[in-house]
Amino acid sequence: MLSVREVVTSYGNVKALRGISLDAAENEITCLLGPNGAGKTTTMFTIAGILTPQSGTVMLDGKDVTRLPANKVVSKGIALVPENRLVFPRLNVEENLYAGAYSRRASAAEITADIKDIYRRFPPLEERRDQLAGTLSGGEQQMLAIGRGLMTRPKILLMDEPSIGLAPLVVAEIFNTIRELNEDGVTIFLVEQNARMALSVADKFYLIENGEITFSGSPGELEEDEVIHRAYLGTQKE
Ligand SMILES: Nc1ncnc2c1ncn2[C@@H]1O[C@H](COP(=O)(O)OP(=O)(O)OP(=O)(O)O)[C@@H](O)[C@H]1O
């Protein structure tokens, strides 16, 4: 469904992605793992149209989306749940969900129905529909960030480190949600610092180190310890 080919993205003189290629298949969970500064967020931003690559292509369903602006990329079906669960803190829960639907040409009735679906999936959000998003707990904000992404009706949901800074129990809940979304047919491309959890849900994973993809395979093809070591440290185990 998503196909990234030979993408080079730089910040000024710093080459953050040095020609990366990867694929995310429909209905699968694909994970991108790698140490801090490896280029994970840059990959997400490039796919989402927030950054434009110097060269290379990003294709969705066989269509080139490489040079589209971020709002157009969203309407093509790529939604990003950004790092640090950026919700609009001074809007309430329901307003945040409505904001997620801004790119759609949908009737008010369709949008209301979709918000109902989000509440069904995340009951704590319904209880807090009038609460300012900035006052939600970290786990609730993550639910809201995911819900807002789903409001775009994406073909593929990109999630950048959804578990970061959350307590272990909440992390487990977020991963349950990821699994359930996938069972309901949502294609997911996930960046995670929690390599063990990521591998437990992944159909396929990639390792990125210093702006290059250094490994791809299914969990089990590389020993878990080795993956985790490289995901954190970016070096092969001695
Ligand atoms: N706005 C920016 N300006 C200049 N350099 C940047 C910018 N954003 C990122 N970089 C650099 O690009 C490289 C990749 O950063 P990126 O944020 O993609 O890494 P990451 O894998 O997401 O790391 P983390 O695990 O810490 O989130 C790093 O060397 C970083 O310093």
Ligand SMILES: [Mg+2]
């Ligand atoms: Mg990052």
